[in-house]
Amino acid sequence: xxxxxxxMHIDRRIIFLCIALAVLIPFIFPLRLPxxxxxxxxxxxxRIETLTPDDPPVLISIDYDPAAMPELxxxxxxxxxxxxxxxxxxxxxxxxxxxxxxxxxxxSEAAEEYGKVNGIDYVFLGFKPAxxxxxxxxxxxxxxxxxxxxFGTPLSEIPMIADIHTYDDISLIVTFAASAITxxxxxxxxxxxxxxxxxxxxxxxxxxxxxxxxxxxxxxLIGGLKGxxxxxxxxxxxxxxxxxxxxxxxxxxIIIVFVIIGNVxxxxxxxxxxxxxxxx
Amino acid sequence: xxxxxPLAICFFLGVTMAIQYFIPHRVSLVYGETIRTWYLIxxxxxLVLGTGSLIRVHWARIRRRASGWWYSLIAxxxxxxxxxxxxxxxxxxEGLFMKLYNYVQVxxxxxxxxxxxxxxxxxxxxxxxxxTLEATLLLLAAGIVMLGRVPIGQSIWAGFPRIxxxxxxxxxLAAKRGIMIGVGLGMISTAVKIILGIERSWIGGGD
Amino acid sequence: MLEGLAxxxxxxxxxxxxxxxxxxxxxxVTWSPSxxxxxxxxxxxxxxxxxxxxxxxxxxxxxxxxxxxxEDASVYDGVEYSYVVRVHDGLTADxxxxxxxxxxxxxFHRGRVNVLVGVVLFTAFLVLFIQQAKGGxxxxxxxxxxLEAVDEAIGRATEMGKPILYVxxxxxxxxxxxxxxxxxxxxxxxKAAEYETxxxxxxxxxxxxxxxxxxxxxxxxxxxxxxxxxxxxxxYVTFSQFGYVAAVDGIxxxxxxxxxxxxxxxxxxxxxxAETGAGIGAIQIAGTDAxxxxxxxxxxxxxxLIGEELYAASAYLSREPLQLGSLKGQDLAKLLIATLIIxxxxxxxxxxxxxxxxFAAG
Numbered sequence: 001x002x003x004x005x006x007x008m009h010i011d012r013r014i015i016f017l018c019i020a021l022a023v024l025i026p027f028i029f030p031l032r033l034p035x036x037x038x039x040x041x042x043x044x045x046x047r048i049e050t051l052t053p054d055d056p057p058v059l060i061s062i063d064y065d066p067a068a069m070p071e072l073x074x075x076x077x078x079x080x081x082x083x084x085x086x087x088x089x090x091x092x093x094x095x096x097x098x099x100x101x102x103x104x105x106x107x108s109e110a111a112e113e114y115g116k117v118n119g120i121d122y123v124f125l126g127f128k129p130a131x132x133x134x135x136x137x138x139x140x141x142x143x144x145x146x147x148x149x150x151f152g153t154p155l156s157e158i159p160m161i162a163d164i165h166t167y168d169d170i171s172l173i174v175t176f177a178a179s180a181i182t183x184x185x186x187x188x189x190x191x192x193x194x195x196x197x198x199x200x201x202x203x204x205x206x207x208x209x210x211x212x213x214x215x216x217x218x219x220x221l222i223g224g225l226k227g228x229x230x231x232x233x234x235x236x237x238x239x240x241x242x243x244x245x246x247x248x249x250x251x252x253x254i255i256i257v258f259v260i261i262g263n264v265x266x267x268x269x270x271x272x273x274x275x276x277x278x279x280x
Numbered sequence: 281x282x283x284x285x286p287l288a289i290c291f292f293l294g295v296t297m298a299i300q301y302f303i304p305h306r307v308s309l310v311y312g313e314t315i316r317t318w319y320l321i322x323x324x325x326x327l328v329l330g331t332g333s334l335i336r337v338h339w340a341r342i343r344r345r346a347s348g349w350w351y352s353l354i355a356x357x358x359x360x361x362x363x364x365x366x367x368x369x370x371x372x373x374e375g376l377f378m379k380l381y382n383y384v385q386v387x388x389x390x391x392x393x394x395x396x397x398x399x400x401x402x403x404x405x406x407x408x409x410x411x412t413l414e415a416t417l418l419l420l421a422a423g424i425v426m427l428g429r430v431p432i433g434q435s436i437w438a439g440f441p442r443i444x445x446x447x448x449x450x451x452x453l454a455a456k457r458g459i460m461i462g463v464g465l466g467m468i469s470t471a472v473k474i475i476l477g478i479e480r481s482w483i484g485g486g487d
Numbered sequence: 488m489l490e491g492l493a494x495x496x497x498x499x500x501x502x503x504x505x506x507x508x509x510x511x512x513x514x515x516v517t518w519s520p521s522x523x524x525x526x527x528x529x530x531x532x533x534x535x536x537x538x539x540x541x542x543x544x545x546x547x548x549x550x551x552x553x554x555x556x557x558e559d560a561s562v563y564d565g566v567e568y569s570y571v572v573r574v575h576d577g578l579t580a581d582x583x584x585x586x587x588x589x590x591x592x593x594x595f596h597r598g599r600v601n602v603l604v605g606v607v608l609f610t611a612f613l614v615l616f617i618q619q620a621k622g623g624x625x626x627x628x629x630x631x632x633x634l635e636a637v638d639e640a641i642g643r644a645t646e647m648g649k650p651i652l653y654v655x656x657x658x659x660x661x662x663x664x665x666x667x668x669x670x671x672x673x674x675x676x677x678k679a680a681e682y683e684t685x686x687x688x689x690x691x692x693x694x695x696x697x698x699x700x701x702x703x704x705x706x707x708x709x710x711x712x713x714x715x716x717x718x719x720x721x722x723y724v725t726f727s728q729f730g731y732v733a734a735v736d737g738i739x740x741x742x743x744x745x746x747x748x749x750x751x752x753x754x755x756x757x758x759x760x761a762e763t764g765a766g767i768g769a770i771q772i773a774g775t776d777a778x779x780x781x782x783x784x785x786x787x788x789x790x791x792l793i794g795e796e797l798y799a800a801s802a803y804l805s806r807e808p809l810q811l812g813s814l815k816g817q818d819l820a821k822l823l824i825a826t827l828i829i830x831x832x833x834x835x836x837x838x839x840x841x842x843x844x845x846f847a848a849g
Contacts, residue, residue: 012402012766019401033431036441066386067393067729067755098727101381104373133316140560166560179754203429204755205779210453211460226429249432251397256423258405263419266409298606302599305592306510319661323694330693330723337722348741385727392729393755399762400783406765407786456778459794461824463776465609466795467663469817472613474666478809479801481673482666482698 004272007265015258022254026246033249035233035242040213044174044198044220045234048082051171057089057164061175061185062106065098068178068202073106074241075200075228076176080110082235084121089160091170093125093146095134095181100127104150118151119158126150131181135188139167139195167195172219176200182209186217200227287477294475335359421447494578495523495530503570503585508599511564511592517556518582521574524552530576534559539567539587549575562590601846608823613816620812628814633772633790634803637671640746640770641678649745650685650720651675654735654760655699656751656775657691657728663798664776665695668751669702670801671774675748676706683712688721689738691731696723732756736763749773749788750797753780761787774800 048058060079064072083090094103107124116122125146128134137145142165143155155161164170173195175185182199189195196219199209203224212218222231225248228241293315300312338352346352362380369375410416427433428444473479498518506513516534523530530552535544536559547559562568567587574580620626644651653675655668672688679686686703690696700721707716724734736759739747747764749757749771757773757780764771765787773784774792784791792800795817802810827846834842 010405012405015402015405016398019398023397031432033435035431036434038441038445065389065728067389069386070390070393101378101386130316130320133313202755207448207452208456208779210448211457214449214453224429229431245431249430251401252426252430253432255401255404256426258401259408259419259423262405262408263410302596302603303594304508304510304596305594306512307592309510323659326693326697327726328693330690330696333693333696333723334725337719340719348737351737388733389727389729392733392759395759396755399758399787403758403762403765403783403786459778462795462821463778465817465820465824466776466798468606468609469613469813470663470666470798472610473810473813478617478813479666479670481670481702481801482660483701 002272004265004268007261008269018254018258019251022250023247026250027243030243031246031249033246035229035245037230037234038227040221040223041227041230042220042234044079044222045082045231047172047196047198047219048079048086048088051086051088053087053089055088056169056171057091057160058083059170059173060090060092061173061177061181062092062094062099062103063096063175063177063179063181064102065096065178066102069102070240071202071225071228072176072178072200073102074225074239074244075222075231076106077110077239078228078231078235078237078241079174079176079200079222080106081113081237082231084110084114084116085235087121088171090116090122091125091161091164092122094127095131095184096177096179097127097129100150103127119149119153120160123155123158123161124150131184132188135184136192139189139193141165142169167193170195172196172198174198174200178202178205186212190217198222203227283480283483286483287480291475291477294471298475331359421451492578494580495528495574495576496521497574497580497582498532498572499582501570501572501582501585503568503588505588505590506558506560508593508596511590512562513558513560514562514568514570514588514590515556515558516570516572516585518572520552520555521580523574523576528576530574532557533573533575535571535573535581536562537569537571537584538562544571564590564592566590609816609820612819613813616815616819617809617812620808620815626808626811626815628799628803628811631792631796631799631803633774633792633796634800636770636772636790637675637804638678640748640772641675641682641684643770644679644745645682645684647745650687650742651679651746651748652735652738652742652744652764652769653686653688653748654751655688655690655695656749656753657731657756658752659692660694660698662752664752665692667797667800668774669695669698671748671750671797671804672699673702673706674804676703677710680707680710680712680715683715685717685720687738687742687744689724689731689735690722691724691726691728693723693726696721728754728756732759735760739763739767739769743767744769747771747788749775749784750792750800751775753777753784755780758783758787764788 051058060076062076080090092103092107094100104124107122111118111122118124126149128145134145146155148154149158167189173185173189175182175197177199178201182201185197190197197217198220199218200222201209203226206221206223206227209218209221213221222228225241225244229245232239232242297312297315300308335356338356341349341352342356362377365380366377369377371377408419408422410419424440425444425447427436428440433440470479474482498521500519501516502518503514503516506515521530531549532554533549534547534557536547537544547561548557550557567589569587570585572582616626641651653672655672656662656665658665660666676686688699688703690699700718703721704716707713724731740763747769749760750773753775754777757775761771761773761784771788772790773788774797775781775784776794776797778794781791781793799814802814831843834840
């Protein structure tokens with residue numbers, strides 16, 4: 001079997017090994033590649049940047065499961081840190097049944113870093129099923145959708161949220177999701193109530209949301225680990241996303257190299273077969 | 281009767297829920313909420329059925345010592361352990377149940393998700409061939425977007441991120457919107473066919 | 488500071504009316520801004536309310552300058568209310584009270600007339616083509632490679648003596664992609680029953696599982712092989728997305744199915760399933776309306792049904808007039824939408840955006 005034919009049928013475990021090395025080595029020997037910021041991420045940052053502590057709270061919906069955590073938790077933390085650094089009031093919640101643990105972790109981690117107190121600076125509402133119904137109900141009365149917070153305290157007894165009842169009392173919504181929950185926020189919060197909504201999502205689903213950006217149904221989008229890295233760069237607090245960019249860069253390059261090798265082998269094979277045919 | 285009753289229920293609920301969308305009156309809202317709540321109840325009972333099916337299948341494999349029966353044993357063991365830990369230890373943040381979730385389930389799910397990184401490389405190597413003009417354009421766009429979406433792309437050439445944004449904001453957006461419209465119409469058509477009883481496969485078997 | 492300063496001009500044209508298109512319990516108050524705004528005085532508007540139950544004026548809210556509407560959602564249907572808009576800028580000025588108004592729920596959402604027209608038109612198209620099809624008219628449907636290959640794929644499994652793996656997606660029963668997948672399962676199950684080929688269907692959703700069991704059981708019974716039906720081959724696995732994927736991957740690696748069907752709604756797991764299937768050498772037919780997952784299926788599977796090709800499968804495979812007619816009706820609606828998009832683009836480009844406004848969601 002010639003070299004190019006062997007290349008065409010290379011054992012996939014060699015590809016897996018190359019990808020593993022491409023991801024691992026930059027963690028050991030960081031490249032420290034500079035991060036650049038894209039417009040859609042900056043739109044989210046700029047909007048939150050205009051808010052002041054006297055403005056109504058920001059609602060952050062953490063709607064993903066552990067599988068999407070590596071991509072979405074860094075951007076969730078970055079946005080929470082941004083809000084807390086500006087002393088904004090924050091309400092967090094989740095509409096994903098596997099989300100409460102992750103949502104509480106992210107909220108607590110960011111709150112602890114900035115010395116924020118539950119009930120005064122932030123409230124964690126917890127999880128409620130029936131996504132569309134909850135989002136719609138919150139537009140009518142948040143206290144009806146969530147009578148208590150995650151820890152069982154009635155919302156009416158929590159100073160920060162006692163007078164917060166509808167989306168009119170919320171500055172903006174940021175949803176982090178790896179599923180169609182983002183579309184539900186657009187349809188049931190932005191549509192009928194014109195509440196500004198931004199989304200954080202996995203890289204693969206980011207392309208789905210450009211139509212919503214163009215129509216203004218979403219005012220910003222943080223897509224994938226790259227989006228998270230951009231946000232960390234903007235707030236000046238490097239985290240897991242910026243660290244992961246080196247590995248992602250090399251992995252992308254390796255995949256491109258493999259595709260080029262595969263195509264070269266393919267064309268050489270094809271030309272060889274055609275030449276053989278003509279000689280016959 | 282076995283077919284007529286489900287079809288009648290489907291027709292009644294489908295038509296009333298469609299009408300409900302156009303009636304903002306409180307009675308209509310309450311009706312819609314009630315139906316959505318009933319769905320949750322049905323789902324919960326179906327979960328019981330599903331778990332029963334799971335246990336029956338795996339137990340049969342263990343009893344027969346069928347091929348791969350030890351995987352069934354592990355699956356059943358996991359089910360019993362999680363149930364026991366949850367019932368007796370509670371689901372509080374400090375309990376064993378949440379520790380199992382945070383230190384077993386979360387890493388396992390993340391590991392499965394990370395398989396994508398390897399599989400995309402092997403799939404791309406096997407399938408991305410510039411066989412035709414369209415495939416070549418696809419390859420070029422994919423290469424540009426892959427470089428434009430990571431910092432190294434900007435380091436190689438500042439144009440990569442700009443072209444990437446254009447690809448995402450123009451041709452990608454147009455194609456996605458077109459597919460979304462088509463899919464949306466297909467959804468309406470399928471829903472109308474089911475409500476009107478034209479589509480009957482969902483109640484089992486033939487027409 | 489306030490000595491010698493005249494009070495601001497009150498707001499004018501104050502109107503109160505029942506908030507339209509709602510379930511009741513809400514009254515909207517609108518007004519024209521006070522001239523104090525134009526004079527750049529820092530004004531706020533306070534909305535006061537009296538009712539037939541309590542004639543005293545009670546404050547129900549305040550808004551900043553630049554706002555000319557307020558929705559009072561704390562009223563009771565059937566009670567008469569009257570409103571006063573008070574301008575504040577240190578001094579106050581009250582507008583005249585509005586005429587009494589009652590709130591009530593509406594029986595029709597007038598903002599959704601365009602949706603109703605669309606639904607009626609679309610249904611009319613469906614009915615028109617169904618009637619044509621019933622009348623014997625030949626309706627052309629283009630070739631869909633993935634559906635043409637279904638019989639061949641099942642035949643391959645039969646020849647190799649290996650099972651068929653059918654994954655009906657990971658979504659709920661009400662997801663149209665799941666229903667479309669179940670339609671195809673009906674045909675696949677009949678063929679599998681005819682050849683007495685084993686079909687394995689692991690389910691992520693417990694509501695979908697009994698539907699799959701019923702479909703396959705009926706197929707085996709109709710084809711005269713009720714004893715060959717194996718209920719234990721159609722089972723619930725887990726609701727955990729990647730737990731389900733791990734289980735299906737395990738099935739593929741151990742049972743080595745000759746044919747894989749991935750039809751329905753998929754998310755990030757699509758490539759993991761498809762690539763594992765490619766690794767075992769199975770012939771794979773995939774179909775989904777999840778746009779983000781289509782590239783992965785196209786890269787890793789032999790045939791892929793894109794978006795609405797999945798929905799068209801039932802009509803395509805059965806060739807029934809009713810089904811084909813509805814497919815044509817759908818196509819006509821798509822043509823109409825494409826035409827409206829072009830017309831809207833032209834009108835908006837030449838400065839008439841109101842046409843596009845007709846299609847705004849209410």
